[in-house]
Amino acid sequence: MCDARSAVYTEARRLMTTSPASLEPAILRIGQQLAQLSAGLSPTLFDGRWWSQSAIHLAMKDPVFKARLFHFIDALPAVADDARVVSLAEEYFGDLGHDLFGLQWGLRALAATGIGARLTGKSIRKQVEQMARTFIAGATVEEAVPVLAALWKEGRAWSVDLLGEATISEREADRYRDHCRHALALLGDAVRAWPGAGRLERDHLGDLPRVQLSLKISALTSRLDPIDPDGVYRAVAARLRPLVELAVALPAGLTFDMEQADTKDVLLSIFTRLFDEPPYRAFPFAGLALQAYHRDTERDIRHLLHWTKARGTPITVRLVKGAYWDSDTVRYRQAGWPVPLFEHKAETDANYERLVPLLFEEPQLIRPAFGTHNLRTLAAIEAAAEARQLPPDALEYQMIFGMAEPFQQAMVKLGRRVRLYTPVGQLLPGMAYLVRRLLENTSNESFLRKEYVESQPLSRLLAAPVVASPAVPAASAPAERSFVNEPHSDFARAEVRQAMSAAIAKVRSQLGGRWEPASTELALAGSWLESRNPARPNELVATVRGAAVDDVVRAVQMASERHEAWRRRSAAERADMLRSAATLMNERRFDIAAWEIAEVGKPWREADADVAEAIDFLRFYADEMERLAPPRRLGDRPGELNHRVYGSRGVAAVVAPWNFPFAIPTGMVAAALVTGNTVVFKPSERSSLLGRMITDIFFAAGVPPGVLTCLPGGPEIGQALVAHPQVATIAFTGSKAVGLRIIQEAARVAPGQPMVKRVLAEMGGKNAIIVDETADLDEAITGVITSFTGYAGQKCSACSRVIVHRAMYDPFIARLREAVMSLEIGDPMEPGTQVGPVIDARAQAGIERYIEIGRQEGTELVHCPVNRPGYFVGPTVFTDIRPHHRLAQEEIFGPVLSVMTAESFADALRIANGTEYALTGGVYARSPANLALAREQFDVGNLYVNRPITGAMVGRQPFGGHRFSGVGAKTGGEDYLAQFVVSRVVSENTLRRGFESAE
Incomplete structure (x- = not known):
C-alpha cells in the first residue's frame, strides 16, 4: 500500500471518535442528494402494471389477504396438475379471486371444462413466473449470463446466489457443490470477453474479481447442526475446498451467506477454520455476511478483525440487516430461549449505523460491503465514510436484484461501486426466496413501502431511528401461577455443549456402580439387575438392587x-x-x-x-x-350450599x-x-x-x-x-x-x-403421516424422517406409515431414500449421532423379523447398513405396502417405515384411519380444504399439521389416544389428575x- 493511502487510513482511525449526532447534518445533506438522484424512478415491486389488479397493494392493506397470497405463491410450485392449481386458488381466495385477478388469472372460468381449467392453471403459472423473473435472473446460469452482462454494462457488479430446494441428503449436498463449481467455471469463461469497468474491478486494496458467488453453507451438508461443530466442519469443508481452489484459480470471490440464528456461530467457525488452512490463508476474496439484527454482531465483527489481523489477508464483510427475523424470533420464543435478536426494527437500524464505523476501523483488513435498501442507512454510511476521509472505492453497496432500482441507480450516479445479490434458479421452485423478499418489502416497516407506497416526507425518511426506552413495569399484585414449559437445552451454545460433554465424562467415570435403597426404605430381597449400554453391550452401566x-x-x-x-x-x-x-x-x-x-x-x-x-x-x-x-361451589340457589371436593x-x-x-x-x-x-x-x-x-x-x-x-x-x-x-x-x-x-x-x-x-x-400406535399434492416436500421429508427415526423409532408416537398422494409419490420416495441414507447412525454419546441403538437384543431381533416380513410384503426402498457392535437396526423403508399388510397394521417399535400411495386426500384419510390404533397422526399439506378435512376426520388423539408427529409438550399438547391406543385422559392435560x-x-x-x- 502506498504511503499516501496509509496516511489516509491513519487519519481515518484518528477520526473514529466522531459522535453519531455530529453526523446528522451530513446524513441529511447526503440523503437529500440521493433522493434527487433517484427522483422520478419507482421500484419494479410497486409498479401496478406488473401484478394484476395491483395485488401487492391490496396485500399491504389487508394482512389476512397478504398471508393467503404468499401462502398460495409458496404452494404453487408443488402442484403439478393445472386443474388443481385452479381449485387451490379458489380455496385460498374464494370469490375475492374474481375481482382480484380477473380474467387474466381465469378464476371466472372455475366452472369451465377440464381443458379450460388446465388452461387457466397454465395462465396462473405464467403470471407467477413473470413475477419471479423480476427477482430471479434466470432459471440456469447459462440463461442468467446475458442479464449479468447487462448489469455489468450498466455499471453494476453482481454476486450470484444459486437457488434450489433445501438440502436434506448428502447426495443433494454433492449436487449443490457441483452446481457451484459449474457456475464458477461458466461465469469465469463468460466474463473474460466483457469490457473493462474500473470502478467494479478495483478497490482500495487492489484488483477485484469479476465473478462472485454467494454460498449457502446449509446446502453443503444435510446436517448443519450446531450440536456437532467438528462433524459439521468436516462435512462442509470437504465440499468447500474444491470451490475455493477453483475460486483461487479463476479468480472469483466467495461469500458465505448468513442463515438462521442458531447456525450463526457454526458458520463463523467454518469460515475462520477454512480460511486459516494453509492453502487458503492467502485467498483475499473470501467474504462473510453478518446480520445487524443480532445482538452480538459487534462482538462477531471484533472477533473477525482480530482473526483477520492474525491471518494477514483481508476479507469482505457484507453487513445486512437480516432476512430471517420473523421465523427466528418465533422459533426462539417457541423454544423458550432468550431471543438473540433485536425485537424492533428501529433497534436493528440503529445497530446497523453503530456497526458501520467499526467496519472502517481497519481498512487494510476489511473490504466492507453494505446491504441495504434504506435511504437513511445509505446516507449514514456515506456520512461515516466521509467523516473518516475514506476513498469511495474503500466500500461497496449491495442490493437485491429486482429491488430498489432507484437507489441502485442513485449510488451508481454518485460514483459508488454497486453489487447486486442476484438469484439464479428455477422460477417456481424459487418461490421460497421470492416470498421472503415480498414479505420483507411489503411489511409495515419496509423503507421501500414507506417511500414509494405511503409517500412519507423526506424528513421522516431521513430521521434517525428512535429506539424506545424499556418500559418499567408497574408494581402489581402477585400474579397467579402460570405454567411455562422448561426449555430444552440450546446446543447451539458452546457452554451448553461443554456442560453435556462434562456430564458424559463424569458418568463414564462412574459406570458399573451398585445402586440400592437407603436404610430408611424397604429392604428389597430380589437379585441384582444389570443395566448395560445398548450401544456397547459389554459395558456395564450399573447394577441395581431388584425386588x-x-x-x-x-x-x-x-x-x-x-x-x-x-x-x-x-x-x-x-x-x-x-x-x-x-x-x-x-x-x-x-x-x-x-x-x-x-x-x-x-x-x-x-x-x-x-x-x-x-x-x-x-x-x-x-x-x-x-x-x-x-x-368448588356448585350452583347458587338460596338456602343451600353445594361443594364438590376431591x-x-x-x-x-x-x-x-x-x-x-x-x-x-x-x-x-x-x-x-x-x-x-x-x-x-x-x-x-x-x-x-x-x-x-x-x-x-x-x-x-x-x-x-x-x-x-x-x-x-x-x-x-x-x-x-x-x-x-x-x-x-x-x-x-x-x-x-x-x-x-x-x-x-x-x-x-x-x-x-x-x-x-x-x-x-x-x-401403542400405528401412526401415519399424510403427504398431499400441495405439501412442501422439504418439510415433509424432514418431518417424516424425524418422526420415524427419532430414538430409533422407539416411541409410541413414532411414524410407521407415510401415505403419499400419487402426484407426489415419485419425487417423495426418491428424495426420502437419499435422506435416509444420509442419517448419522452411531454411539449416542457422540453429539452428531442422529440414530442410536435399539434397547436390547430382544428388541433388535423383533424389529429384524418385521424387516424380513416387509421384504416379503413389499419392496425394500432403503436399508441403512450398520457395521458396528451394539443393538443397532439401520432405518429401513418399504414401498408397495398395502393397507392390509402386517407392516401396515402392527406396531413395530423400531425405525421401519412403510410408504403407501393414495389417489386422493379422502383416500389417504381412509388408509390412515384403517388400523385398530388412534394415537398420533400428521398431515403435510398447504390446501386449506384438505387441512380442514383432516381436522374433522383424521381419527387420532394428537393430530400434527405441517410438523413432526413426536415431541408433545406438557400443557400445550396433552398426549394420548383412544381405540386400542389407550384408555384414560391425556397426560400433561388438565383432565389427567x-x-x-x-x-x-x-x-x-x-x-x-x-x-x-x-x-
Missing part, C-alpha cells in the same frame, strides 16, 4: 398404612414437594441426561428433552393440584416404560402423589437405574419413604402389583398386549378388595329456623 415378588406385598402394605397421613397433608405442601423435585432435576439435568444416554441409548437432544418433560410434569401437576384442591383413591401402582424412562414415570408418580395417593412404582427392568434416580429425587424433595416405594424388577413384579387387592389405581404405559392384560386382570374383584380398580393405560381422585359432593341446608345462615 422379589414377596416385596410387592410388603410395599403395598406399607403404602396402605401411610396413605392416611399422606392424604391429610395439604395440597399445597404436596405440590411444593413436586416443585422441589423439579428444581433438583433442573440442577442435575445434564447428569441425568448423560445417565439416560448410557442406560437406554438416547441421543443428546432426546435425553435432554426427556428430563425437561419430567420437570414439566412436576410443575404442571403441582399447579393443577392447587387449582383442583379448593372445594379425595385420594388409595394406593396407586405405577408401571412405567423404558423408552421415556424419566419423563413418563415422573409424570405418573407425580400425578398420583400430588393427589394424595401413595405409590408403588415399578420402573422397566430395561431402565432400572433411571427409575432408582427418580425415586431418590422424590425422597430428596421431601416425599417420605413408604409413601413412595420403588420396586425394580421384571414382568412378575408388575403382574403381582396389578393383581394386589389393595391397589386402587393402576397407571401403565407400554404395549397394547400388556395393557389389555392389565385391564383384564383389574376387572377381577379379589377378596378384600376395597373398590373397583381404575386403569389408566397408554398403549382427576383420574387419581374420587369426587364427593357435600350439600348443606343453610336455612335454619327460617333464617339463612350467613356462614
Whole structure:
C-alpha cells in the first residue's frame, strides 16, 4: 500500500471518535442528494402494471389477504396438475379471486371444462413466473449470463446466489457443490470477453474479481447442526475446498451467506477454520455476511478483525440487516430461549449505523460491503465514510436484484461501486426466496413501502431511528401461577455443549456402580439387575438392587398404612414437594441426561428433552393440584350450599416404560402423589437405574419413604402389583398386549378388595403421516424422517406409515431414500449421532423379523447398513405396502417405515384411519380444504399439521389416544389428575329456623 493511502487510513482511525449526532447534518445533506438522484424512478415491486389488479397493494392493506397470497405463491410450485392449481386458488381466495385477478388469472372460468381449467392453471403459472423473473435472473446460469452482462454494462457488479430446494441428503449436498463449481467455471469463461469497468474491478486494496458467488453453507451438508461443530466442519469443508481452489484459480470471490440464528456461530467457525488452512490463508476474496439484527454482531465483527489481523489477508464483510427475523424470533420464543435478536426494527437500524464505523476501523483488513435498501442507512454510511476521509472505492453497496432500482441507480450516479445479490434458479421452485423478499418489502416497516407506497416526507425518511426506552413495569399484585414449559437445552451454545460433554465424562467415570435403597426404605430381597449400554453391550452401566415378588406385598402394605397421613397433608405442601423435585432435576439435568444416554441409548437432544418433560410434569401437576384442591361451589340457589371436593383413591401402582424412562414415570408418580395417593412404582427392568434416580429425587424433595416405594424388577413384579387387592389405581404405559392384560386382570374383584380398580393405560400406535399434492416436500421429508427415526423409532408416537398422494409419490420416495441414507447412525454419546441403538437384543431381533416380513410384503426402498457392535437396526423403508399388510397394521417399535400411495386426500384419510390404533397422526399439506378435512376426520388423539408427529409438550399438547391406543385422559392435560381422585359432593341446608345462615 502506498504511503499516501496509509496516511489516509491513519487519519481515518484518528477520526473514529466522531459522535453519531455530529453526523446528522451530513446524513441529511447526503440523503437529500440521493433522493434527487433517484427522483422520478419507482421500484419494479410497486409498479401496478406488473401484478394484476395491483395485488401487492391490496396485500399491504389487508394482512389476512397478504398471508393467503404468499401462502398460495409458496404452494404453487408443488402442484403439478393445472386443474388443481385452479381449485387451490379458489380455496385460498374464494370469490375475492374474481375481482382480484380477473380474467387474466381465469378464476371466472372455475366452472369451465377440464381443458379450460388446465388452461387457466397454465395462465396462473405464467403470471407467477413473470413475477419471479423480476427477482430471479434466470432459471440456469447459462440463461442468467446475458442479464449479468447487462448489469455489468450498466455499471453494476453482481454476486450470484444459486437457488434450489433445501438440502436434506448428502447426495443433494454433492449436487449443490457441483452446481457451484459449474457456475464458477461458466461465469469465469463468460466474463473474460466483457469490457473493462474500473470502478467494479478495483478497490482500495487492489484488483477485484469479476465473478462472485454467494454460498449457502446449509446446502453443503444435510446436517448443519450446531450440536456437532467438528462433524459439521468436516462435512462442509470437504465440499468447500474444491470451490475455493477453483475460486483461487479463476479468480472469483466467495461469500458465505448468513442463515438462521442458531447456525450463526457454526458458520463463523467454518469460515475462520477454512480460511486459516494453509492453502487458503492467502485467498483475499473470501467474504462473510453478518446480520445487524443480532445482538452480538459487534462482538462477531471484533472477533473477525482480530482473526483477520492474525491471518494477514483481508476479507469482505457484507453487513445486512437480516432476512430471517420473523421465523427466528418465533422459533426462539417457541423454544423458550432468550431471543438473540433485536425485537424492533428501529433497534436493528440503529445497530446497523453503530456497526458501520467499526467496519472502517481497519481498512487494510476489511473490504466492507453494505446491504441495504434504506435511504437513511445509505446516507449514514456515506456520512461515516466521509467523516473518516475514506476513498469511495474503500466500500461497496449491495442490493437485491429486482429491488430498489432507484437507489441502485442513485449510488451508481454518485460514483459508488454497486453489487447486486442476484438469484439464479428455477422460477417456481424459487418461490421460497421470492416470498421472503415480498414479505420483507411489503411489511409495515419496509423503507421501500414507506417511500414509494405511503409517500412519507423526506424528513421522516431521513430521521434517525428512535429506539424506545424499556418500559418499567408497574408494581402489581402477585400474579397467579402460570405454567411455562422448561426449555430444552440450546446446543447451539458452546457452554451448553461443554456442560453435556462434562456430564458424559463424569458418568463414564462412574459406570458399573451398585445402586440400592437407603436404610430408611424397604429392604428389597430380589437379585441384582444389570443395566448395560445398548450401544456397547459389554459395558456395564450399573447394577441395581431388584425386588422379589414377596416385596410387592410388603410395599403395598406399607403404602396402605401411610396413605392416611399422606392424604391429610395439604395440597399445597404436596405440590411444593413436586416443585422441589423439579428444581433438583433442573440442577442435575445434564447428569441425568448423560445417565439416560448410557442406560437406554438416547441421543443428546432426546435425553435432554426427556428430563425437561419430567420437570414439566412436576410443575404442571403441582399447579393443577392447587387449582383442583379448593372445594368448588356448585350452583347458587338460596338456602343451600353445594361443594364438590376431591379425595385420594388409595394406593396407586405405577408401571412405567423404558423408552421415556424419566419423563413418563415422573409424570405418573407425580400425578398420583400430588393427589394424595401413595405409590408403588415399578420402573422397566430395561431402565432400572433411571427409575432408582427418580425415586431418590422424590425422597430428596421431601416425599417420605413408604409413601413412595420403588420396586425394580421384571414382568412378575408388575403382574403381582396389578393383581394386589389393595391397589386402587393402576397407571401403565407400554404395549397394547400388556395393557389389555392389565385391564383384564383389574376387572377381577379379589377378596378384600376395597373398590373397583381404575386403569389408566397408554398403549401403542400405528401412526401415519399424510403427504398431499400441495405439501412442501422439504418439510415433509424432514418431518417424516424425524418422526420415524427419532430414538430409533422407539416411541409410541413414532411414524410407521407415510401415505403419499400419487402426484407426489415419485419425487417423495426418491428424495426420502437419499435422506435416509444420509442419517448419522452411531454411539449416542457422540453429539452428531442422529440414530442410536435399539434397547436390547430382544428388541433388535423383533424389529429384524418385521424387516424380513416387509421384504416379503413389499419392496425394500432403503436399508441403512450398520457395521458396528451394539443393538443397532439401520432405518429401513418399504414401498408397495398395502393397507392390509402386517407392516401396515402392527406396531413395530423400531425405525421401519412403510410408504403407501393414495389417489386422493379422502383416500389417504381412509388408509390412515384403517388400523385398530388412534394415537398420533400428521398431515403435510398447504390446501386449506384438505387441512380442514383432516381436522374433522383424521381419527387420532394428537393430530400434527405441517410438523413432526413426536415431541408433545406438557400443557400445550396433552398426549394420548383412544381405540386400542389407550384408555384414560391425556397426560400433561388438565383432565389427567382427576383420574387419581374420587369426587364427593357435600350439600348443606343453610336455612335454619327460617333464617339463612350467613356462614
